[in-house]
Amino acid sequence: MQIIDSAISSVTVFGDRAEVTRTADLSLAAGEHLLLFDRLPEKIEQKSVQVNGIGNAVLASVKFKVAHYEEVPDEDKKALMDEQQVLEDELAHLQNKSTRLSNEKKFIENITVKLTTPIEDDVPTLDPAEWDKMFAFYQQKSEALDEAVLANEKEQRVWKNKIKKIAQQLQDLRYDDTRTKNQVEVIVQMKAEGNLQLNLSYIVYGAQWSPFYDLRVSTEAKKMNLTYNALVTQTTGEEWQDVALKLSTAQPQVSGRQPQLEPWRVDVGGRIAKEDLRNTRFEAVADLGVKSEVASMEEAEDAMDGFGGGGNEQMTKATSGVETGATSVFFSIAGRHTVKSDNTEQQVTVMMEDFGTKFEYSAVPKLSSYAYLRAKVTNNTDYPFLAGTTNVFLNNNFVANASMDTVAATESFWTFLGIDEGIKVERKFLKKYEKKEGKLFGKKTKNVVYEYELLVQNYKKTTEKITLRDQIPISHHDEIKVHLLLPAYKEDTDQLKKDxxxxxxxxxxxxxxxxxxIPFHFALEYPHDFSLTGIEDM
Known part of the structure; x- marks a missing residue:
């Protein structure tokens, strides 16, 4: 049996795991060879192991094995002992520094005592100005030394904890005779003497990647530069040293088989009062309307004409390749990358692109007194944007952290760019009163009118477009009526929409x-003996 020397050549990272490929270059004589990939990671998925290669040979057998260590590998011990020595040397350096700081502090204190202690009943002749200088010097030096001592003690604690951890690992190596290692045994038959490149791939857990974005917006040029970044981390037990790196949008943790519907049976469980039945029926209808209405609001926003400008701009070269499969996308990150197995974040760039955009302001004065600038962009690339956080830079100034939802290739999306205090919005409560006259409402009901006013002011030097949002209550009872008085509404227009x-x-x-x-008035009509919930008590 020949234990072969292999190195990780490429890694594809998914949301919660990675596919690792190891490559071994061999020179073998003609005939059958038993080859062993040794000391594979603990978190490997056994059924995922695959072997292929390039060479004049036949792959006869692939077998996954779990073997016990006969003894602790010398290289493991040596690596830990070398690390322990480095840590102890650093701790000794810190302890020496602590001694020097302590001696320096005693020296300053001795000087102060000497200058302030009379000799043979003689009082020091320092004038007040000199006394002030001396005490200022002593205070400054003492504070600096105290801070240095505290920092040194904190650093010593860190190194002592590291040494303690290494010592425990060495202890485990000495006494743990149950340690195992994963292996893959391969039998190949060489048809003739020659070279063979053997590739071993497997799925390993403990790896993940997440997207985040830098959005750099120019309001003058009406452009957005989007940098698509990814943070890669892993604790697989293997160091990925100088590897080709791919990121995948596939979700292997989700079953690839469609779930099956089970029979949905309804049985008698008791009687429901008429009032409860009516309310239940109303709530069910309201719930059914939520999903369709979300879609209709998005369609309405996309149909707005005249809100901003900007066309498609010349694309720049992407910083990674993109491979679109039937159900997922793979990003081939340019260059070679090293990702340590210690959960340290490794940042890579997926792509960088300029997009034409259009701007508008949006505000919900009921919830916030700020106007929010947002931009509409069409993703005219082959790259899907996964949901993630954003760093927003407006005209080269950082303005906000926000987030993006998942955006498919060719899809248009809005993204918020932070607040702009050049646009002021306000929601004023004017009055609340009970209306007792007129033919608009029946006399058997109580009619309460709420009057508000929305105020928007443009303090900028340019004409700006803004969408204001508010709401009137939704009735969850047949005898509660909600009437929109102002603005007058019959159907959606270019200026006013209601869902x-x-x-x-x-x-x-x-x-x-x-x-x-903008006047905003509505009324609630309900029986006198009703007590309402969910309405603002003004």
Whole structure:
């Protein structure tokens, strides 16, 4: 049996695991050879092991094995002992520094005592100014020395903990006779003497990657530069040294088989009062409307015309290759990369691209007194953008941290760019009163009117477009009626839209210095003996 020397040549990282490929270059005589890949990682998935190669040979057998160490490998011991020595040397250096700091502090204290202690009943002749200088010097030096001593003690604790950990690992090596190692045994038949490249691939757990984005927006050029980054971490037990790296959007943790519907049976469980039945039926209808309405609001926003400009710009060269499969995408990261098995984050760049964009402001004065700038971008690349955090830079200045949802290739999306105090928004409560006259409502009911005013002001030097959002209540009872009084609404227009969840949005284009006041009134009609919940008590 020949234990072969192999090195990791490439790694494909998924959301919670990685596929590792090891390569061994061999020169073998004609005939059958029993070859062994030794000391493979502990977290390997046994059924994932595959072997292939290049050479004039036949692969006869592949076998996964778990073997016990006959003795602790000398290289393991030596590596730990060498690390222990380095740590102890550093700790000794810190302890020597601690001694020097202590001596320096005693020296300063001795000088102070000497200068302030009378000799043979003679009082020191220092004038007040000199006394002030001396005490200032003593205070400054003492504070600096105290901080240095504290920092040194903290650093010593860190190194002592590291030494303790190494000592425990050495102890485990001496007394643990149950240590095992994973191996793959390969039998190949060489047809003739020659060279053979043998590739072993396997899935190993303890690896992951996550996306984040740098968004650099130029409002003047109406462009967004998007840098698609990834953070790769791993604790697989193997060092990935100078490897070709791929990232995959595949989700192997999700079953590839579609779930099956089981019979849905309904049985008698008791009687329901008429009132409860009516409320239950209403809530069920409302729930069914939520999903369709979310889609309709997004479609309505995408259909808005005249909100910003900017066309497609010349694409720049991507920093990684992209391979689109039937169900997933693979990003081939440029260059070679090293990722240590200690959960240290390794940042890589997936792509960098300029996009044409259009801007508008958006505000929800009920919830926030700020106007938020947002940009609409079309992903005209082959790269899907996975959900992740963003660092937003506006005109070369960092302005906010935000987030992006998953965006498919060719899909358009909005992304927020932070607040802009050049646009002021406010929601004013004007009054609440009970309406007792008029023919708008029946006399057997109580009618309460709520009056608000939305205020938006443009303090910028350019004409800006803004969407304001607010809402009126939704009734969950047949005898509670909600009436929108102002603004007058019959159907969606270019300036006013309302969805099935009673959310309203106003679209305005404000010239510089322009102020817009928007009346917003609604009324609640309900029986006198009802006590309402969920309504603002003004």
């Amino acid at each position: 099935k969840l009673n959310r309203l949005q106003w679209m305005y284009e404000l010239p510089p210095g322009k102020e817009e006041k």
